[in-house]
Amino acid sequence: MTVALDGFDVKILRTLQENAALTNQELGEHIGLSASQISRRRQRLEQEGVIRCTRVSLDPDALGLAVIAYVGVTLGAHSRENARRFREMVTAMPEVQEAHTLTGDVDYMLKVVVKDLKALSRIINDELLPHEAVQHVRSSIAMETLKDDNLLPLS
Secondary structure, eight states: OOOOOOHHHHHHHHHHHHOTTOOHHHHHHHHTOOHHHHHHHHHHHHHTTSSOOOOOOOOTGGGTOOEEEEEEEEESSOOHHHHHHHHHHHHTOTTEEEEEEOSSSOSEEEEEEESSHHHHHHIIIIIITTSTTEEEEEEEEOSOOSOOOOOOOOO
């Protein structure tokens, strides 16, 4: 369901995407609304699910998480039960930053962040491949990150 947004809402969202730590006062000064107007709009955007949460963006390298891998997973048998079990496993893994169901040759694509290749090997060989629903796993390691801002394109 698409939520109706006016120009001020879009400005609020665009600004918060860049810096979610801004207070309502600071945000209001930037956009041209009072802090109370910002507060009401922000609360409405949260209640309507447009703003899902507020997060801090951490630097993986600074935390010793040097390997980013994209792991394609193909299930052996496609059933609701296999998909459910796989989904439960993946959502419980803190190393999996993103998990997407895909069309085409691969059923799932996982973005995995770990400290080294040994940790990636452990995830693939000890967690993914032994899972009863998994038939095939294929990984690609990111050599360099060119863009990682996760900012949605707001018009």
